[in-house]
Amino acid sequence: MTKAASKSMATKAASARVDGRRERGRSSHKRIVEAMMELIVGGDLAPSAARVAEEAGIGLRTVFRHFDDMDALYAEITATITEQVMPIVSAPYPDQDWRANVRDMVRRRVRVFETTLPFRLAANIKRYQSPFLMGQYGKVVMLERELLLRLLPGDVLTDRIGVEALCAALSFQNWRVLRHDQGLSAEEAGTVVMHMVETLMATIGGTA
Secondary structure (H helix, E strand, O other), rough: OHHHHHHHHHHHHHHHHHHHHHHHHHHHHHHHHHHHHHHHOOOOOOOOHHHHHHHHHHOOOHHHHOOOOOOHHHHHHHHHHHHHHHHHHOOOOOOOOHHHHHHHHHHHHHHHHHHHHHHHHHHHHHHOHHHHHHHHHHHHHHHHHHHHHHHHHHHHHHHHHHHHHHHHHHOOHHHHHHHHHHHOOOOHHHHHHHHHHHHHHOOOHOOO
């Protein structure tokens, strides 16, 4: 075998080893995120890094090679969930009466809230110890509010108490109380939210 051929084979072998390490790294990264999400969905709302490693079938050191701390893991999960729900949240509303659009928003939020319920319950538990989760909480609350305000006409926006009541009725915190604290099914909770919203819309701004 010539020196050139030998060198080429060695280069290919080294490249294969690098590619293999990268593939194993991507696989481990994915397994860690999936394990964390599965634990949360399964009811463990505050899993430790050791528990995540066990669920993923990898070593604890591997978890921290991919994620410096639990906040980094929460950030990855947040990005994954956001990618899933943003098409629902950001879809344009039809050119129709504002009440019809708010009803549409209720249906959208029921879908989004139910999809994200276990993860937001977990985040609610940990946000007081996590600067990242606390920051995300504030951003989501503000986004929920802004999206509703965009649907309301000027004469409705002048009814501050009515607007605040609508914001509360359409908030995740209200959904959490209905689903988690009061133990309602998703269908029952959705019916309650729609009833609250319809009642408010019938009087908000002083017009039916």
